[in-house]
Amino acid sequence: MPKYTHLIIIILIICCFNCKPSAIKKNGEKPNIxxxxxxxxGYGDLGCYGQTKIKTPNLDKMATEGMIFTNHYSGSTVCMPSRASLLTGYDQGHASVRGNPVWTQSGDPVNLKPYEVTVANELKKVGYKTAVIGKWGLSEGDTNGNMPLDHGFDYFLGYKKHGEAHHYYWNTLYRNNDPLVLxxxxxxxxxxxxxxxxxxNEALSYVEREQDNPFFLYLALTIPHLxxxxxxxxxxxxxxxxxxxxxxxxxxxxxNDEEGNTTYAGMISRMDRDLGKLFEKLKKLGIDDNTIIFFTSDNGPEYESIDKFFNSNGDLKGGKRDLYEGGIRVPFIVKYPGKIAPGSKSNHISAFWDFLPTACELAGITPSNKNINGISLVPELMGRKADQKKHDYLYWxxxxxxxxxxxxRKNDWKLVWKLEGKPELYNLSTDIGETKNxxxxxxxxxxxxxxxxxxARTENKDFPLTTRPVALQRRGSK
Known part of the structure; x- marks a missing residue:
C-alpha cells in the first residue's frame, strides 16, 4: 500500500504544477476590480439593452455571463461631476464637484479637494495596485494637487482635462504627472x-504587469463622445x-468625420471589440475568475439629440444635459464568474455613488468616510436580494x-424641478418615458x-442654485 500512496502523491504534485493558471487564485480572496x-x-446603445443596428457582441456576452441593471443612474448628466460622484461616493447634493469647469459661480473650475477620499485611496490601504487609464477630467485650471496620483492612484495614463479628451488624435497625454507627447x-x-x-493597449499591459497583485483598474474610455x-x-x-x-x-x-451614422456605430463597435481583447487577456492570464468587471456610461448620449436613427435611449426621454431619464439612466453590467449568477437582471435602484462602498465591501473593508451617500451593491450582485439596502431617494x-x-427619485416617483417652470412629477413604473406630468x-x-x-442638498458657494451670467454661458458653450 505505501507504494501506491507514494504514487498518488507524485501524480497529485504533477497535476498541481501542470494545472491551468485559472485554477489558482493568485490574489487570495481579494478580487481584482x-x-x-x-x-x-446611451442606455439603448448596446444590443443587450435593445440596440438593433450597432453590433456589441462582447458586451452582450458579458451581460449573459453576469448581471444587467435596468435602474442604474450616473452621477450627473455631464462628465466632470459624474466622475467625481463615482470616485467619492457622494451624490450631487453633497459633492464638491457639481458641474463642468466653467459652470461655477466664479467661472473658475472646481476639482476634487485634496482631503477627499476616493475609492482608490480606500483600496490602496489594503494592498491594491490602483490605476486610471483614459479620461481623468478632474484636473482643470490649476492642477496642483489634483492629478490622479494625488487621489490614491499609483498609475495614470491619459487625458487630464476633459476639453483635451474631445480629440482622439490629441498630441499630449499624461503618464503619471508628466506630459507624454505624441x-x-x-x-x-x-x-x-x-x-x-x-x-x-495600456490596459492590456497593465493587467499583465499586475496579475500577481490585487488591482483596481479604472478604464475611462472616451468613446463615443464627440x-x-x-x-x-x-x-x-x-x-x-x-x-x-x-x-x-x-x-x-x-x-468630426464627414458622415455621422457609420462613424458612431463604428466607434461603439471598436470599443466593444477592444473590450473583448481585455476579457480574453484576463482569461489567458488565469485571473478571470478572480476579477469583477463593471461597465457603464458617464451620462446619456449627445449624438442623437437631433434624430433618433439608433434609438440610443430606447423609450427614455432626453439625453445629455437633461435630468430626464435619458440624461442620467445608463447601462450597467457587472460580471464576476462564480459569484454573480449568469444572465441575471436587477431592477434595484442604484447610482454611481454606490460604487465606492461596493468596492470596499468586495475588498473586505468599511468605507472610512461614514457620510457618503452610496450603499454597497454586493448583496444584490451576489443574489442576496433580501439583504440589499435601498436608497431613501436619489438626487441630482x-x-x-x-x-x-x-x-x-423616490421609489417609482420622480420629480423634475426647474427654477423657471412648473414642477414635473412622473410615475416611472407606468411612464418610463416621462410623458405624463x-x-x-x-x-x-x-x-x-x-x-x-x-x-436633499447642502449649500455650496461654487454651485448655488442660481442662473449663470450670459458671458459665462458663452464660455461654457463648447
Missing amino acids: IFIMADDL KENNYALKEGKYTHDIFV ELTVPKDSKEPYENLGWPKRKMNTTGHYK EFNEKQGPIQAI LALQESEKLNELLALLKT
Whole structure:
C-alpha cells in the first residue's frame, strides 16, 4: 500500500504544477476590480439593452455571463461631476464637484479637494495596485494637487482635462504627472495614433504587469463622445447597409468625420471589440475568475439629440444635459464568474455613488468616510436580494444654460424641478418615458417630493442654485 500512496502523491504534485493558471487564485480572496466607463453612451446603445443596428457582441456576452441593471443612474448628466460622484461616493447634493469647469459661480473650475477620499485611496490601504487609464477630467485650471496620483492612484495614463479628451488624435497625454507627447499626432488633421487604441493597449499591459497583485483598474474610455471619428476599418462593416447619411460639421471645435451614422456605430463597435481583447487577456492570464468587471456610461448620449436613427435611449426621454431619464439612466453590467449568477437582471435602484462602498465591501473593508451617500451593491450582485439596502431617494442637480434644474427619485416617483417652470412629477413604473406630468393629479406625492427636495442638498458657494451670467454661458458653450 505505501507504494501506491507514494504514487498518488507524485501524480497529485504533477497535476498541481501542470494545472491551468485559472485554477489558482493568485490574489487570495481579494478580487481584482475593473471599472470600465464609456463616454456619452446611451442606455439603448448596446444590443443587450435593445440596440438593433450597432453590433456589441462582447458586451452582450458579458451581460449573459453576469448581471444587467435596468435602474442604474450616473452621477450627473455631464462628465466632470459624474466622475467625481463615482470616485467619492457622494451624490450631487453633497459633492464638491457639481458641474463642468466653467459652470461655477466664479467661472473658475472646481476639482476634487485634496482631503477627499476616493475609492482608490480606500483600496490602496489594503494592498491594491490602483490605476486610471483614459479620461481623468478632474484636473482643470490649476492642477496642483489634483492629478490622479494625488487621489490614491499609483498609475495614470491619459487625458487630464476633459476639453483635451474631445480629440482622439490629441498630441499630449499624461503618464503619471508628466506630459507624454505624441509627436506624430495632429488633432486638427486627425493624424497619428488614435488615443482610444493607446488606452486599450495600456490596459492590456497593465493587467499583465499586475496579475500577481490585487488591482483596481479604472478604464475611462472616451468613446463615443464627440468628436465623432474612428479609423476606417471600424466603419467598413456599416458602410453598405443602406443607412441614411448624416452630414457632420468637420471644421468646428469637434473635428468630426464627414458622415455621422457609420462613424458612431463604428466607434461603439471598436470599443466593444477592444473590450473583448481585455476579457480574453484576463482569461489567458488565469485571473478571470478572480476579477469583477463593471461597465457603464458617464451620462446619456449627445449624438442623437437631433434624430433618433439608433434609438440610443430606447423609450427614455432626453439625453445629455437633461435630468430626464435619458440624461442620467445608463447601462450597467457587472460580471464576476462564480459569484454573480449568469444572465441575471436587477431592477434595484442604484447610482454611481454606490460604487465606492461596493468596492470596499468586495475588498473586505468599511468605507472610512461614514457620510457618503452610496450603499454597497454586493448583496444584490451576489443574489442576496433580501439583504440589499435601498436608497431613501436619489438626487441630482444641473446648472448650465437652461439651469438650475433639480431632480429626485423616490421609489417609482420622480420629480423634475426647474427654477423657471412648473414642477414635473412622473410615475416611472407606468411612464418610463416621462410623458405624463402628474403634478396636478397627485398633489400629495408632489408635496412630499418638494419637501424632500429642500433637504436633499447642502449649500455650496461654487454651485448655488442660481442662473449663470450670459458671458459665462458663452464660455461654457463648447
